[in-house]
Amino acid sequence: MLQAIEAEISPDGQVTLLEPVHLAQRSRAVVTILAPIDETAPKRGSAAALLSVLDSPELASAKPGDPDRMEREITANRAWGA
Secondary structure, eight states: OOOOOOEEEOTTOOEEESSOOOOSSOOOOOOOOOSOOOTTSOOOOOHHHHHHHHTOHHHHTOOOOOHHHHHHHHHHHHHHTO
16 A cells, blocks of 8 residues: 655755654655755644634634636636646
């Protein structure tokens, strides 16, 4: 089974996993180096933080978006990638 785990790699090659990993046995991995980390960007949250937003009264009381406008934007984005 393939599993993707986000990690950070320091300039000296030290790999720090950003989420827990539980393996039944020793496994191989492939590391893909992505763009450098933007240290000025806000830190990402966790699944627990996302769930708290989804359960928040602010989200529950938010007005729904305009479905016609959303459909126009989706259609425009699909045409852009064609």
